[in-house]
Structure formats: C-alpha cells, structure tokens
Amino acid sequence: MQNSEAQQPREAFLRSKSGRAWLLLLGLALLSSAAAGGALYRSNVHWFETNKLEETATALRLVDAMVANYTDVRADTMGDQAPVPAAFRAHAIERFNAARDGDHQLSMGWLGVPGREIASAPYEAATAQAISQAAATGQTTPRSEWLDFGRGMVFRTIAPSVASQQACVDCHNNHLAGRPAWQLGDIMGAFVIDVPAEGFLAQARRGALGATALLFLVFATLSGVILFLQHRRLEAESRAVASAEQAETDAEARRLAEAASGAKSRFLALMSHELRTPLNAILGFSEVISRQTMGPVSPRYADYAQDIHRSGQHLLTLITDILELARAESGRLSLSEEDTSLFEVVDPCVRLIAPRAQQQGVALSVALAKDVRLCADTTKLRQTVLNLLTNAVKFTPAGGRVEIRAKLHASGGLAIQVADTGIGIKLEDIPQAMLPFERLKAAEKIEGTGLGLPLAKMLTELHDGILELSSMPGSGTRVTIHLPPYRVLAEPESAAEAEPRRATS
Numbered sequence: 001m002q003n004s005e006a007q008q009p010r011e012a013f014l015r016s017k018s019g020r021a022w023l024l025l026l027g028l029a030l031l032s033s034a035a036a037g038g039a040l041y042r043s044n045v046h047w048f049e050t051n052k053l054e055e056t057a058t059a060l061r062l063v064d065a066m067v068a069n070y071t072d073v074r075a076d077t078m079g080d081q082a083p084v085p086a087a088f089r090a091h092a093i094e095r096f097n098a099a100r101d102g103d104h105q106l107s108m109g110w111l112g113v114p115g116r117e118i119a120s121a122p123y124e125a126a127t128a129q130a131i132s133q134a135a136a137t138g139q140t141t142p143r144s145e146w147l148d149f150g151r152g153m154v155f156r157t158i159a160p161s162v163a164s165q166q167a168c169v170d171c172h173n174n175h176l177a178g179r180p181a182w183q184l185g186d187i188m189g190a191f192v193i194d195v196p197a198e199g200f201l202a203q204a205r206r207g208a209l210g211a212t213a214l215l216f217l218v219f220a221t222l223s224g225v226i227l228f229l230q231h232r233r234l235e236a237e238s239r240a241v242a243s244a245e246q247a248e249t250d251a252e253a254r255r256l257a258e259a260a261s262g263a264k265s266r267f268l269a270l271m272s273h274e275l276r277t278p279l280n281a282i283l284g285f286s287e288v289i290s291r292q293t294m295g296p297v298s299p300r301y302a303d304y305a306q307d308i309h310r311s312g313q314h315l316l317t318l319i320t321d322i323l324e325l326a327r328a329e330s331g332r333l334s335l336s337e338e339d340t341s342l343f344e345v346v347d348p349c350v351r352l353i354a355p356r357a358q359q360q361g362v363a364l365s366v367a368l369a370k371d372v373r374l375c376a377d378t379t380k381l382r383q384t385v386l387n388l389l390t391n392a393v394k395f396t397p398a399g400g401r402v403e404i405r406a407k408l409h410a411s412g413g414l415a416i417q418v419a420d421t422g423i424g425i426k427l428e429d430i431p432q433a434m435l436p437f438e439r440l441k442a443a444e445k446i447e448g449t450g451l452g453l454p455l456a457k458m459l460t461e462l463h464d465g466i467l468e469l470s471s472m473p474g475s476g477t478r479v480t481i482h483l484p485p486y487r488v489l490a491e492p493e494s495a496a497e498a499e500p501r502r503a504t505s
Contacts, residue, residue: 021227033212036212049155059106114131114132127158131190158191276319290309340378353389365401388481389404396420408488422477463487465481466481
C-alpha cells in the first residue's frame with residue numbers, strides 16, 4: 001500500500017479513505033453552497049417584492065389623495081370642461097418618479113372593467129380577466145405577479161379601484177349611455193402598476209452565484225486542509241521509501257549509462273577504423289579505374305567504376321555523419337575554433353554542390369558579404385552549410401531555385417539562410433524532420449539517410465547558435481542558422497555583396 005502511494009501519490013490518495021471522504025465533502029459542499037445561494041436569491045426577491053409593495057401602496061395613496069381632492073374641486077367649481085382626473089393622476093406618478101432612477105421608477109395606469117371602460121382598456125387578456133374577476137367578486141385586495149413581456153421581467157400589481165365619490169360615479173355614468181350605471185362602492189376598474197425588475201434580478205443572480213462560489217471555496221479549502229493534515233504522515237513515509245528506492249535506481253542507471261557509453265566509444269573507434277580503411281581503398285581504386293590511370297578499360301567498366309565511387313562516397317558521408325552524430329549525442333564532440341571568414345565557410349560548399357545543382361537543373365545563387373570574420377570551427381560550420389545545401393538541392397525539382405544568403409542582425413549576430421523552392425514540409429512534420437534517421441513520407445523516393453538536418457542542428461547548437469526551419473508544402477523550405485554576436489569578429493565595411501553564383505541546367 002505504501003509503495004503504491006509512493007509511486008502514484010495522487011491515485012493512491014483518491015483511492016484511500018481520506019480521498020473518498022474528500023470527494024464526498026466536495027459534493028456536500030457544492031450542494032450546500034448551491035442551496036445557500038438559492039436561499040439568498042429567494043430572500044433578495046422576497047425583499048424586493050415587499051419593498052415594491054410598500055412603494056406601490058404609497059404611490060396609490062398619493063394618487064388617491066390628489067385625484068379625490070381634484071374630483072371634488074372639479075365637480076364644485078369647474079364642471080366637465082376641466083381636465084379629467086386621469087391627467088392629474090399621471091402628473092402625480094410623474095412627480096413620484098422624479099426623484100428615482102430608471103431602474104426604480106413605477107409605471108402606473110388606471111384601466112376600466114372590460115366592456116364598461118371609458119377609454120382605458122386592459123393591456124392584455126390576463127389583466128382584463130383579473131379586473132373582471134375582481135369586479136364580479138368585489139375583491140379589493142391588490143394582487144401581484146411576475147411577468148415577462150420580452151423586454152425583461154416586470155413585477156406587476158393590480159389594485160382594484162372602488163367608486164368612493166359621487167362626482168366620479170356621475171362622470172363615468174355620463175359616458176356609459178345604454179349600459180348599466182355605476183353605483184358607489186362598485187369596482188370600476190383597477191390601478192395597474194409595473195415595476196422594472198430585470199436589473200435587480202440580474203444583480204441578485206450574480207450575488208447568489210458569488211455567494212455559492214465563495215461558500216464552496218471555503219468548504220473545499222477547509223476540507224482539503226483537514227484531509228491534507230490527516231494524510232501528511234502517510235505521505236512522509238511514502239516519500240522516504242520512494243527516496244531510498246530512487247537512490248538505488250539512480251545508482252544502477254548511472255552504472256548502466258557508463259557501461260553503455262564505454263561500449264559506444266569502443267564501437268565508434270572500431271567503426272572508424274574497420275569501415276573507413278577498406279572504404280578508402282574502394283574509393284581510391286574505383287577512381288583509378290574510372291580515370292583509366294593504369295590503362296584503357298571498357299567503357300562499361302569505367303561506368304561501373306564511377307558507380308562504385310559514387311556509392312562509396314555516399315557510404316563514407318553516411319559513416320561520417322553517424323560518427324559525428326554519435327559524438328555529439330555522447331558529449332564527445334568539441335570545437336576547434338579559429339579566426340575564419342564567412343566566405344571561406346560558404347564558398348567551398350557552393351563549389352562542391354554546384355555540379356549536382358547544374359545536373360538537376362536547379363539554379364543556385366549566393367549573396368553574402370565577403371569580409372565578415374567569424375570565430376568558429378570552420379570544418380563543422382562548413383559541414384552544417386553543406387548539409388543544408390545538399391538537402392535543398394536534393395528536394396528541389398528541375399527548374400527550381402536554391403539561394404544561400406547571410407545578413408547581420410541588429411544585435412550583432414549573423415544569420416545564414418538556405419532557401420529553396422522545393423517540395424516543402426508540412427508544419428506538423430517539422431519536428432519529425434529534426435529527428436535522426438526519420439524519413440518523411442514525401443521524401444521516401446529520394447535518396448537520403450535523415451541525418452542532414454539533425455546533424456546541422458547539433459553542430460549549430462555546438463556553436464551556441466539556433467537552427468530555425470520554416471516550410472510550406474509546394475512552396476519550399478527556409479533553414480536559417482543564427483550565430484550569436486560573439487561569433488562575429490568583424491563586420492563588412494560596406495553593404496556590397498558578392499556577385500551571385502548560379503548553376504542552371
């Protein structure tokens with residue numbers, strides 16, 4: 001049990017009693033927090049309803065007082081030519097809202113009983129039914145409800161209006177010729193008061209969610225701390241056991257690594273001698289035969305000798321790349337730094353690759369300043385550039401173009417770029433292209449070992465540089481070697497560049 005917890009502490013904790021208790025507490029904390037948040041939301045809504053009912057009652061008393069006084073004055077002195085009470089009712093509610101912001105203003109209207117109204121019919125069927133029911137039953141108690149008219153939630157109160165003044169009854173009866181007359185005490189309509197509530201409800205929801213999150217965080221933290229303290233002793237024991245086992249494992253791994261490194265070094269030394277010695281003989285004798293140094297030979301034999309020489313050169317390059325790669329991976333590869341020039345590094349590579357480019361019908365151009373001095377390992381930097389040029393020419397079809405150029409960074413570093421118009425590499429395949437011996441599907445029919453880019457990357461990094469690759473299928477590839485500023489000993493005095501060299505079919 002302890003060994004399992006030492007290897008997989010998280011899984012072991014979740015499988016333990018403490019872990020199951022923690023998960024249970026998290027579930028309970030979530031439910032409790034949600035319940036508390038819901039209760040807070042309902043409490044806020046209840047407060048809103050109570051508060052708005054009180055405000056509505058105040059507004060109704062204000063309107064009733066003003067309308068009642070005005071009705072008496074109108075009946076005694078002004079007659080039917082004076083404005084109707086509804087105008088002063090609207091003025092009263094306007095004054096009531098004047099000191100309130102938009103989210104707290106009331107919308108009040110007086111609506112008559114359906115079929116007996118003078119001018120103010122109910123807004124919609126539900127309101128009409130509520131007013132008709134109150135008139136039929138004589139129920140004068142206000143009723144409230146939540147409504148959504150598509151523009152946000154509204155808290156609506158319907159307060160039945162009782163005929164309490166003879167002047168009001170007489171005025172309404174004058175407009176109801178042919179219909180039953182009103183009597184004192186009849187419910188003649190209702191005040192409909194709407195309070196906008198969308199802003200308040202949104203704020204209440206945010207508050208409830210915030211309270212839920214805070215409570216859950218507190219519960220989860222407290223339960224986590226408690227269970228952590230409970231589990232602490234077991235973790236300490238597990239770490240002690242794991243530490244002892246890891247120390248033993250590390251010692252064994254170091255021993256095996258040292259043995260493997262020694263075997264690798266012996267193998268490299270043996271390969272260097274046993275393979276290169278006969279291979280050099282093969283290359284030398286095949287060259288002698290192909291040049292007919294010892295006398296004329298059949299043209300077919302001369303062609304065979306050239307094939308042997310080309311294959312031998314390819315094999316020698318492969319062996320050299322493998323040895324260099326192995327030395328780099330084992331940390332045995334070092335630099336022989338010297339004062340050299342950019343031209344001395346690049347020009348031999350261009351001369352070597354130019355015949356192959358011409359044979360394949362690929363245009364080769366060079367653009368670099370002649371007098372840039374470098375502190376570098378000329379051989380290894382040259383090998384890096386040659387690998388990049390070889391790859392560029394190899395993967396560029398006839399009629400394509402390969403260009404090598406160099407420019408100085410503003411920071412003082414140097415960028416050497418090899419660009420081609422070849423087949424390109426998919427973005428997702430670039431990491432694979434940087435691995436040794438990896439061959440991309442698009443390059444399966446083209447001769448190669450998959451060592452060019454990985455070795456170029458290692459040799460660049462050996463110079464404390466960075467190798468950057470960008471490519472797009474069908475549009476070509478750009479590989480850039482970025483050397484740090486301390487590798488540049490002298491910058492060119494002018495912007496003049498070397499005349500481009502071109503190899504065309």
